[in-house]
Amino acid sequence: MKIGIIGAGNIGGNLTRRLTALGHDVSVANSRGPHTLTALAEETGATPVPVEEAARGAEIVVVTIPLKRVPELPSGVLDGAAEGVAVIDTGNYYPQQRDGRIAGIEDEGLTESRWTEGHLGHPVVKAFNGTYAQDILDRHRPAGAPDRMALPVAGDDEAAKAKVRALIDELGFDTVDAGGIDDSWRQQPDTPVYGLREGVDGVTKALAEASPERPAGFRG
Ligand SMILES: NC(=O)c1ccc[n+]([C@@H]2O[C@H](COP(=O)([O-])OP(=O)(O)OC[C@H]3O[C@@H](n4cnc5c(N)ncnc54)[C@H](OP(=O)(O)O)[C@@H]3O)[C@@H](O)[C@H]2O)c1
Numbered sequence: 001m002k003i004g005i006i007g008a009g010n011i012g013g014n015l016t017r018r019l020t021a022l023g024h025d026v027s028v029a030n031s032r033g034p035h036t037l038t039a040l041a042e043e044t045g046a047t048p049v050p051v052e053e054a055a056r057g058a059e060i061v062v063v064t065i066p067l068k069r070v071p072e073l074p075s076g077v078l079d080g081a082a083e084g085v086a087v088i089d090t091g092n093y094y095p096q097q098r099d100g101r102i103a104g105i106e107d108e109g110l111t112e113s114r115w116t117e118g119h120l121g122h123p124v125v126k127a128f129n130g131t132y133a134q135d136i137l138d139r140h141r142p143a144g145a146p147d148r149m150a151l152p153v154a155g156d157d158e159a160a161k162a163k164v165r166a167l168i169d170e171l172g173f174d175t176v177d178a179g180g181i182d183d184s185w186r187q188q189p190d191t192p193v194y195g196l197r198e199g200v201d202g203v204t205k206a207l208a209e210a211s212p213e214r215p216a217g218f219r220g
Pocket residue numbers: 006007008009010011012029030031032033051064065066067069070072073090091092093128129130131132133134
């Protein structure tokens with residue numbers, strides 16, 4: 001499958017490693033340009049591209065950059081993607097450590113991913129946001145393994161969500177349907193499921209136990 005990855009850091013880099021290992025055709029972009037991605041390209045066989053070209057022809061695009069930098073993405077960044085493209089958003093809002101105060105999230109009460117959708121002009125599927133980057137490399141397991149982890153996946157577009165859940169299964173993780181994007185506060189930072197290394201039952205229980213109130217440490 002043709003997959004575009006926007007962001008080549010902890011998460012984008014490790015998704016590039018695993019998805020190329022699984023035989024996918026991966027294009028990867030960062031903010032500084034493809035010439036800065038030669039080491040990752042040599043290691044993985046992924047194609048480094050300018051961010052404007054990352055989505056070209058892709059059936060799945062992963063947006064995995066710090067939240068505060070989402071507004072920097074060029075308008076139309078998803079133009080040229082394959083019809084029905086599923087856009088994965090791995091983002092988290094860290095107002096105090098990284099992102100600064102974002103009014104749409106704090107004042108309008110948007111979930112992080114709803115805010116990101118507004119900038120992208122395209123629905124997203126929220127996934128991997130509570131997954132340690134290293135776990136993508138180290139904790140994948142075959143289907144049915146007793147210690148296989150599950151990841152929560154939220155999104156409004158059921159077809160896109162199904163496509164993302166199938167890819168995550170291929171990557172070696174179970175998934176739990178975490179509802180739509182307006183429900184995705186259940187998997188935001190500091191919720192019970194965030195960083196949880198458990199299977200389907202544990203993730204389902206943790207999602208149910210989340211509080212909609214944004215914790216003080218995650219307010220700007
Ligand atoms: N680290 C984790 O374990 C983890 C786990 C789950 C979710 N997350 C979330 O996933 C997101 C990415 O986290 P990360 O740790 O992978 O970030 P990171 O290591 O800081 O890497 C960020 C990447 O985004 C790129 N980038 C920044 N602005 C860009 C732009 N305007 N256009 C294109 N690329 C741009 C950077 O490129 P340059 O270096 O060229 O600027 C870099 O490759 C964050 O929202 C984070 O909270 C992280």
